[in-house]
Amino acid sequence: MEQILVYFFTYKEAIFIIALSIFLGIEVISNVPSVLHTPLMSGANAISGVIIIGGIILVGHADSTKISLELILGFFAVIFGTLNVVGGFAVTDRMLEMFKKKKK
Amino acid sequence: MEQIIGNINGIDFTLGETILELSYLISALLFVVGLKLLSHPETARRGNFYAGGGMILAMITTLLLHKDTEGNGIALANVWIILSAIIIGSVVGLIVARRVKMTAMPQLVSLFNASGGAASALVALLEFPNADMTNLGSVLVTILGLIIGSVAFSGSMIAYGKLDGKVKDIFSGVMTYVNLILLIAVVAISVFIMISGQTPEQLNWAIYLLLGVSLLYGIMFVMPIGGADMPVVISLLNSFTGIAAAMAGFIYNNQAMILGGILVGAAGTILTLLMCKAMNRSLMNVIIGAFGGESASGTGTEGGIMKEINLSDASILLSYSKSVVIVPGYGLAVAQAQHVCHELEELLSGKGVSVRFAIHPVAGRMPGHMNVLLAEADVPYNQLVEMDNINPDMPNTDVVMVIGANDVVNPAALNDPGSPIAGMPIINAHLAKNIIVMKRGRGKGYAGIENELFFGEKTRLLFGNAKDSLQNLVNEIKSL
Numbered sequence: 001m002e003q004i005l006v007y008f009f010t011y012k013e014a015i016f017i018i019a020l021s022i023f024l025g026i027e028v029i030s031n032v033p034s035v036l037h038t039p040l041m042s043g044a045n046a047i048s049g050v051i052i053i054g055g056i057i058l059v060g061h062a063d064s065t066k067i068s069l070e071l072i073l074g075f076f077a078v079i080f081g082t083l084n085v086v087g088g089f090a091v092t093d094r095m096l097e098m099f100k101k102k103k104k
Numbered sequence: 105m106e107q108i109i110g111n112i113n114g115i116d117f118t119l120g121e122t123i124l125e126l127s128y129l130i131s132a133l134l135f136v137v138g139l140k141l142l143s144h145p146e147t148a149r150r151g152n153f154y155a156g157g158g159m160i161l162a163m164i165t166t167l168l169l170h171k172d173t174e175g176n177g178i179a180l181a182n183v184w185i186i187l188s189a190i191i192i193g194s195v196v197g198l199i200v201a202r203r204v205k206m207t208a209m210p211q212l213v214s215l216f217n218a219s220g221g222a223a224s225a226l227v228a229l230l231e232f233p234n235a236d237m238t239n240l241g242s243v244l245v246t247i248l249g250l251i252i253g254s255v256a257f258s259g260s261m262i263a264y265g266k267l268d269g270k271v272k273d274i275f276s277g278v279m280t281y282v283n284l285i286l287l288i289a290v291v292a293i294s295v296f297i298m299i300s301g302q303t304p305e306q307l308n309w310a311i312y313l314l315l316g317v318s319l320l321y322g323i324m325f326v327m328p329i330g331g332a333d334m335p336v337v338i339s340l341l342n343s344f345t346g347i348a349a350a351m352a353g354f355i356y357n358n359q360a361m362i363l364g365g366i367l368v369g370a371a372g373t374i375l376t377l378l379m380c381k382a383m384n385r386s387l388m389n390v391i392i393g394a395f396g397g398e399s400a401s402g403t404g405t406e407g408g409i410m411k412e413i414n415l416s417d418a419s420i421l422l423s424y425s426k427s428v429v430i431v432p433g434y435g436l437a438v439a440q441a442q443h444v445c446h447e448l449e450e451l452l453s454g455k456g457v458s459v460r461f462a463i464h465p466v467a468g469r470m471p472g473h474m475n476v477l478l479a480e481a482d483v484p485y486n487q488l489v490e491m492d493n494i495n496p497d498m499p500n501t502d503v504v505m506v507i508g509a510n511d512v513v514n515p516a517a518l519n520d521p522g523s524p525i526a527g528m529p530i531i532n533a534h535l536a537k538n539i540i541v542m543k544r545g546r547g548k549g550y551a552g553i554e555n556e557l558f559f560g561e562k563t564r565l566l567f568g569n570a571k572d573s574l575q576n577l578v579n580e581i582k583s584l
Contacts, residue, residue, distance in 0.1 A: 007241030014354060014362055021363050024136060025370025032143040034465055034490055037375065037472030042213050043142045043152050044371050045342050047135050048220050050159065050364035051349040054227040056166045057356055059186050060178035070230050075189050077226035082193025084220035084345075085163075089156040090201035091212060092142075096149040098206075098479045 039095045046088025052081030105169065120169045120177075127165035128360035134158025135364045139371060145485070162360050163190070206480040207440050210470040214264040214338060217345050221256030224249055224348035225315065231355050232311050233304045240298055242355070247294050249351035250311070251318045256344035258322030263337055266326070267469055279328050286321040293317065329390065331434070332511065334469040336379045336390045343372025375471055382465035384517075384527040410546065413564030418540055419580040425502035425538075427458040429494060431531050432474050433467050435508015435544065439570035442481035445507065448578050449483065455581075460487050462494040462504075462531045464512035495532045504536040506557075508543075508570050514555045523553060539563040542570050 008015060032040055059074040105120035134154045141151025167186060171177050178186075197216075204212050228249035235246050265271030293314045297307055304311075329337050350365025380387050413421075422428060430449065436442060449459045461483065467474045475488055498504070506513055513533040516523040533539055534557050541558055543565060557563060566573050 003240050007239065010239075011241065011354070011357070014357060014359065017359055017362050018350070018366050021366035022370045025139075025367040026374050028136065028140045028367070029143050029371040029374055033145065034463060034472055035145060035475045035485055035488060036143060036148060037465075038209065038213075038470060038476045039148055039152070039472070040139075040142050041339055041342055041372070041375060041471055042216075043155060044139065044368045045213060045217050045220065045345065046152075047139065047155050047159070047364050048217075048342070048346040048349050048368040049223070050135075050162070050361050051220060051223045051227060051352055052159070053162055053166050053358060053361050054231075054349075054352040054356055055189075055223055056163065056178075056186055057170055057358075058227055058230055059189070060167070060170060060182050061172045061176070062182065064179060064181040064185060071185070073226050073230055075185060077223045077230070078186055078189035079193040079196075080219040080226070081223035082190045083197045084216050084223065085156075085159050085197070086194045087197030087201045087212075087216045087219075089152060089159070090198055091204075091209075091216070092152045093149065094201060095206075095209070095476055095479070096152060098476070099145065099148070099485060 035099070039092050039099075042088060042095065043092040046085055046092060049081055049084035049088055052078065052085055055081045121171065124165050124169040125359075127161055127169075128358065131158040131162040131360045132363040134161070135360075135367060139367060206476060207437055207442075208268075209476055210334065210338065210468075210473060211264050211267045213470060214260045214267060214341070217338075217342055218257050218260035218264060220345040221253045221260060221341075221348060224253030224345065224352055225257055225318075226253075227352045228253060228348075228355070229311065229315060231352075233308075235304055237301070237303060243298050244294075245351045245354040247297060247314065249348050249355065250315060251290055251294070252344050252351065253348035254315055254318035255322035255325065256341050256348055258319040259326045259337075259344070260322075260341050262323050262326040263334065263341060266331065267334065271327075273330050274327050276328075279324060283321065283324050286317060286324060289317050290314065290321060325391070331469060332466070333383075333390045335466050335471045335473070336376055336383075336387070338470050339372050339375040339379060340387075343369045343376060346370075346372055379466055379471055382529065383525075384529065410558055410565050411563065413540060413566055415566075415576050415580045418564070418566055419577055419584060421538060421540070422452060422457070422503055422505075422577070423455055423581055423584055425457055427460075427497075427501050428452060428503045428505060429460050429462050429489075429498070429501045429533075429536065431462045431464070431467075431504060431506045431509050431513055431533055432478065433464075433507065433509025433512060434469060434473075435510075435542070435570050437468055437473065437477055437508070439508065441507065441569075441571035441574050442477045442483075444571055444574040444578060446478070446481040446483050448574055448581075449487070451578060451581055460489050460494065462491065462533075463488050464491050464509070464531055467509060467512050491529060491531050498532045498535040501536040503538045503540060504533040506533055506539065506541045507574070510543075510555055511553070513557055514553065515557055516553060516555070525553065533557060534560060534562075537562065541565045542573050543567055544569060 055077040062070045107119045108116045109119050135158050138151045138155025141147040235243050297310050346365045346368025350362050353361025452459050463474050515534045517525045517528040517530045
């Protein structure tokens, strides 16, 4: 119990952010028209690629003088993260471009 | 950048650190604003651009300015390694995103989601050895990141396989129990890791076991879920990836990751619930897969007669109508008939017929699937009408054309309380004056229930592949 309280206090800012982001996430996408369900999902999917930051930090501070499991798997983590980010935003843009051009 | 510009609680902070945190704040704001703009048709593209900009900003500043706890920045050799990984990921991502056919969009979204899940699971796995085992909270977020990331990865891969037709639906009652056992195993291993009091090195086997069991759970969890429930599953897995990223954000105490991840997690959850509501089923019900488990209880209409219509009658009926409503379903996507469908719509509009498309929220295999498909074929989006707005017009509609849709127009949902889809809101096609149904064969829909609409007095069927039937219909109308 005490450990939970200690943890809460240590990370109180982060926990506040979580609590508020949940409401923000709900609020921001409420009343979204069904036309946009797919691009919204795909755009949100790209944002979840924010894990790339974790990948960069991980590989950034890994020992690069010798090849280790950490370095190899970390390398793949960065590739996967980038794939999620770049692919996600690119495909969302492609979809939205389609929606756009018929509003002549 | 190394210049010390201030001091909090006895700890100096540098200009570089300050700029990094400031950039995270800007990124986080760009994510929020981007997502908000994405939910309006006028601003959606700009929103996507903002969110992408936020991501690039965070990536660049992290690469340049991030320092570990000892104050060491990222070494040049590591920068090159990271950059090469980013270049590989970007090139592959861009090629795939540009090349893939629009009809393969649900698969692609699953694939990108799987790669995000994999990245989260890998980061958590590799950070585990650095975890402070006395700090249960930090061990917990690492474990959660690993579990959720793995489930999102393997689950999305199976979803991809199913959407691509590579993996078949497998359902048996045993799977519910297997899944329960796997879930218990996941919890048990997690609890063991947290309370064993051993070092991360000693627990190496346990963390890999946890990875394995989580991956297996992801596979088993998506495996029995049927095709028509895919919109729910895809958006659920999407929200998992966000939560996994947020857990990793906790490991690094990185606010941009936490906010971005949770934002996606919350938005994905809402979308999931929206999809469930559109089917009048609970999330639990979808996951357990009640359609497969229950015996279908279609009543009354079985043994009725399906009345066919030939092409010339159909073309005359359509050409001399005042208003036509097209109800597209997954069959339209499978047959890739969206372009010829648009051709038909233009042809009829040219003859002064009002043509609209009625879109059911869960038609297809992902949220908004029909919208994307028809947008690709250049159907103006003001002709796509949501279910609730088109239903009042149904009694005044001359012809409803159902193309590759089934359960979303099944009146049993309204008037047969014993039906597995009872209570699901439907498009009231049965109220229209005439109904033409395009079907590949006489089989039942995904839910395995008879559709009394197909046997109705006003209904005529046009059998065959939707694309061929539509093409023939277009030719026939042109020759009138």
